Amino acid sequence: MMAALSLAASVSLAGNVVQAVKVASLKDFRCGTKLVKRIKWTPVAVYPQSTIKLNDKRALELHKDAKGKIVEVGALTDGKEIAIVVRWPDKSKDVYKGYKSDLYADGFAVQFASSAKEPEKLPYIGMGSDGRPVAIYLRKAYDVVYEPNGNGEVFYQVNPHNLPYFGKEVEQFNKEVAKRGASIYQRAFVGEGFRSMTQIKDGSATYRTDMHYVRKRGGMWGGTVIRPIEDEYAAPTKGEFAIAIAVWDGKELDRDGLKRLSSWIAVRLPGGKHKALERVVNEVVKGDLANGKQQFETNCASCHRTRDFQNAPLYMAPGLENIGGQTTAAYLRESILDPNAVVVPGYNRNAHPNFSWYMVDEKGNRTSTMPPFNYLDKKTVEDIVAYLQTQKAEVE
Numbered sequence: 001m002m003a004a005l006s007l008a009a010s011v012s013l014a015g016n017v018v019q020a021v022k023v024a025s026l027k028d029f030r031c032g033t034k035l036v037k038r039i040k041w042t043p044v045a046v047y048p049q050s051t052i053k054l055n056d057k058r059a060l061e062l063h064k065d066a067k068g069k070i071v072e073v074g075a076l077t078d079g080k081e082i083a084i085v086v087r088w089p090d091k092s093k094d095v096y097k098g099y100k101s102d103l104y105a106d107g108f109a110v111q112f113a114s115s116a117k118e119p120e121k122l123p124y125i126g127m128g129s130d131g132r133p134v135a136i137y138l139r140k141a142y143d144v145v146y147e148p149n150g151n152g153e154v155f156y157q158v159n160p161h162n163l164p165y166f167g168k169e170v171e172q173f174n175k176e177v178a179k180r181g182a183s184i185y186q187r188a189f190v191g192e193g194f195r196s197m198t199q200i201k202d203g204s205a206t207y208r209t210d211m212h213y214v215r216k217r218g219g220m221w222g223g224t225v226i227r228p229i230e231d232e233y234a235a236p237t238k239g240e241f242a243i244a245i246a247v248w249d250g251k252e253l254d255r256d257g258l259k260r261l262s263s264w265i266a267v268r269l270p271g272g273k274h275k276a277l278e279r280v281v282n283e284v285v286k287g288d289l290a291n292g293k294q295q296f297e298t299n300c301a302s303c304h305r306t307r308d309f310q311n312a313p314l315y316m317a318p319g320l321e322n323i324g325g326q327t328t329a330a331y332l333r334e335s336i337l338d339p340n341a342v343v344v345p346g347y348n349r350n351a352h353p354n355f356s357w358y359m360v361d362e363k364g365n366r367t368s369t370m371p372p373f374n375y376l377d378k379k380t381v382e383d384i385v386a387y388l389q390t391q392k393a394e395v396e
């Protein structure tokens, strides 16, 4: 408990700001190469996702008391490209080996806000939002990737369980698959909200990733994403990016939305200075916590769960048990005053008439079923925001 507290304290002191270090070239940069020594690491906390509950009893059980983790984040740049480098503790190396249904892979993702021009209106942390796009780079620890490999060899993408083969024939088949399959699972996406996540397949996103496990410090992963400083998907504002980090732990059955996620982090290129962004990513509201909690109970707890209030039905609204670790104060304020500014993906009223998180209007725009609380006075809103910022798991 003490150790967790002191770590958490050092996190808020260091702040969610990463200073990118200038190097001559990133051409041959990978995990484990010498340049890693030049990195200035910033500890950043990632927290379990609790927005929506997965329909998986075992996973839920494993996540009930899930803790946060510290991910160290650094950046290098050669003036043309930027490398975001992360390392995080993970006791077991879980690598996906093919069709084994109960095995999930470790992995990580780096999300770039397309722009940090309006730090108070950064995209929804869970994959962007309407009009506020993100670019996401995902890497997972896979042995062999069974998927269309561009050669049209569809036959080898069949689930082996569905094959009319036995014994040696299966072995032979698996060898062929391994030969044809790629050994790297990496993806780039653009997203303006969960349902608009689109994989970039046309080659317009240049990037590369790497992932490497070491037994040091009880086991840890290192990972890197390298992309141009500027492309059509993201560009710095005043020399700074807003990024977020997600990590998946295969041992805990993490997959898809089930992961640990950071809040927004400012990444400063050499010479970059975007004070407003740094202020937003580090803002801690000093409100009256007791009043905030009470106001939350009165106004919000019938729809939302937090660590203190667990009576709201799951289908009413996102779980806020870790909201304080994954959002900025500016986002929380906006969520209270103007729920339609960002509509969190969840249950749609068209599909679930008796409960829903949002509705779709004639123009196809999603509108929140949460009423705006813009009639609350400023102090009350600040107290609620302060209370919500305390909502996060302990850090391991």
Ligand code: HEC
Binding pocket: 051, 296, 299, 300, 301, 302, 303, 304, 316, 317, 318, 323, 332, 335, 336, 339, 340, 342, 343, 344, 345, 346, 356, 357, 358, 368, 369, 370, 371, 373, 384
């Ligand atoms: C009638 C039910 C209802 C009430 C009451 C309600 N909310 Fe919400 N809230 C929702 C729904 C549904 C969403 C998801 C759609 C959206 O993003 O607006 C949401 C979203 C949010 C989010 C964004 C969550 C995320 O994961 O990003 C926050 C923060 C939030 N509400 C806080 C509050 C606070 C604070 C109050 C009380 C002042 C409140 N809500 C009252 C239904 C409600």
